Amino acid sequence: MKPQDLSTAARNTWCPGCGNFSILNAIRAVLARMDEEGFPVENTVLVSGIGCHGKIVDYLDVNSFYSIHGRTIPVATGIKLANPDLNVICFSGDGDSLAEGLDHLIFAAKRNIDITLILHDNRVYGLTTGQYTPTSPTGFRGKSTPEGSIERPLNPLDLMLSAGATFIARGYSHGIEQLQTLFKEAILHKGFSFVDVLQVCVSYFNMYESYNRRTYSVEGNDAASFDQAQEIIRRWSYDDSESQIPLGKFYQIDAPRFDQAYSQTKPLLARGDKIGSKLESFI
């Protein structure tokens, strides 16, 4: 299977130069390659929220549930619990998962459910034409914050680490090979995988020049070490300082998973007698 076999006829409506293209190309290549390696693509279900990121499911000829704003994770959780053999991948935005649906994100990490979430983190609301998000730097001048946002940004990786995610990584839309590596590792990881992708919005928050200058890949880190992961994750707090921005896999451990508890449950089919005897117990 070639990556282009996973394309649909839907017309792509992202802006030219949008960072989402990198994520689309990377995941398409990964799913096509995995299909050849014995992970049939029909075993994958994609779940998206609402925002520019969400359109990705229209562009991929793969099972999908195009959900509502902020709600990728509960949908994905239901799908995974229904059929633990499915490979479930969420695509979400920083507004989607860190504002509207933050509770679900924390609970997915807390439960360590075996799904993957790829965060299209452009740090701005694109589809609503430019408002600040939870990862926008303080002082961000958007349509809802003309004088600059007052809030401090959230470091989603730090949050995921403390909430219990067992795979945490960061990629950048100018690093498609690294994205492919991270996506594949995240998908193969058993547990909740969180991949933050610095995905540049060319129209409302063009960070290419800044990211190109400041990002670097971490090498030789011990991904099993919580302390090391935390130290790397805290090197940059999504502010507008000139600090360097690490990319790569920061954390990966094995831990019990929520879906395991449900994987053995099989519905009892002959229920009539059981209902009768249950009712008799109420006499």
Next chain:
Amino acid sequence: MHLVISMEDFSILIGGIAGDGINEAGLTAARLMNRLGYRIFMYYDYPSLIRGGHNFSMVRASSERIGVCRDEIDLLIALNQDTVDRHSGRLKESSIFIFDADNVMGDGIAEKSCGISVTGILKEEGAPSVMKNSCILGAFCHAVGIEWTVLEDVLKKHIPKKLELNLKVARRGYDQATEFCRIADLDNGPEPIITGNQAISLGLIRAGLEAYVAYPMTPSSAILDFMANSAEEFGLKVVHPESEIAVILMAEGFAYAGVRAAVGTSGGGFCLMTEAVSLAGMAEIPLAIVMAQRTGPSTGLPTYTAQGDLHFVINAGQGEFPRLVVAPGDAEDAYLWSAAALNLAWKYQIPAFILSDKIVSESQYSFDLGLAGRAETARPALLWNGQGDYHRYRHSDTGVSPLAYPPQRRQVIKADSYAHDATGITTEDAQITREMSDKRMLKAQSLAGELEGYETVKLLGDERSRTCLLFWGSNKGVCREAAESLGLRAVQVLVLWPFPEKRLKDALQGVERLISVECNATGQLATLCRQYGIEVDDRILKYGGRPFSLNDLETELERRDA
């Protein structure tokens, strides 16, 4: 030897503080009467707190099937003074009064009165205070001439924990009491006594439920408890997630993957779900939603009843899409219609609501065991035949597209919250948008057609009467009985959407005076009927959180010359 009273109707009130186990005590009394062949209705009244406060159970036992209490009682059991102060006005001259003599000033309340040193007995036997119930129910049995062996049997079956001590304490209560009468044994077989919530659960299970997802909220929480306890027995996946928003979206995830799921909540929780109700409408996700009403608006009275959400539920969610709304009136309706609702949700790929309230959900009803086998079992949904390319939203004569669940070899299954084409890919095309809207609304027509085969409207009371009580949900008990005793017609609307216009108009043939009886402030069913040209002449409304008693309605009908 005392008089054997052949009471066809016997009401008991048991009151105490929260933590005394008043619900369980009422249920035990109900089970005792059940053993004598009486049919049961039990209302449980409790404030929203864990310990203290005033709780009471009203158990009404009758030779007939009932679903409502009377104001006056034949027997009062008081575990605290509060119970006497609040309820002694309900006593008749013939009533019996049993009380904990260590806690209650029992003098001068009733002629037939019997104080038991409950606290003293518990202390002597080293029993915990929750065993007050067993002690006072021992006294109850002796006072009304129920054989000791009947109580022994009921306790053995239903309270197996610390049985020996319970029996000892009950026996001491029994021995201390005086026999005032002997309640006649009606020689009917006993029946299961279950709550509406249990009936809803069993109905859903009967129709093939595989997953239940809920966040606790009174008065729906007991469904979650029941499902969690039955998970192993029936092979259910039961999940209690972070919020009602997560609840309904998880259930939709289950359904997308082919697993029959239901959710349960009450008003506030349902408010959080509404965006995803609309998603189920647009993406055509089958789903059963139990909405158990309580007094609103907002937090309202968490543990009390109302029928204030009829319009909310039939309209919830942005945009236009078909749904099913059924409103059971008792445990038997709840069982039969919950099974039907789950099946119809899957047949038409729509959200289906079981609209309950505190009274249906939490009251105890005698349940005809013969009905157990009569509810629908799981009917298979329309599945894709595997020919050609799969299109999730393919057009059809009924509006229903065949379902397929992942994985399907070299096929894609796309659900979409946006306007979409037949393959499930987003579109903004005006014509496709309109055609897809028509397809969804066609399902409403198909559903309405199928519902003609169901008893969506029920005719009760005197069918020839020109005065008719119109009701829905838990007022079935009070309206049926008032109509029977006053010679009126009574009509129950069981399905609220699609509205059974023709069936209702047929049931109302020849009616000259139509009176709606509802537990809300505006008469929501009456308002709904007006949309279909059915004018209600009079509205009898109760909205203080408490249900109608039989006396309430009869008095009000007499006052209005009905």
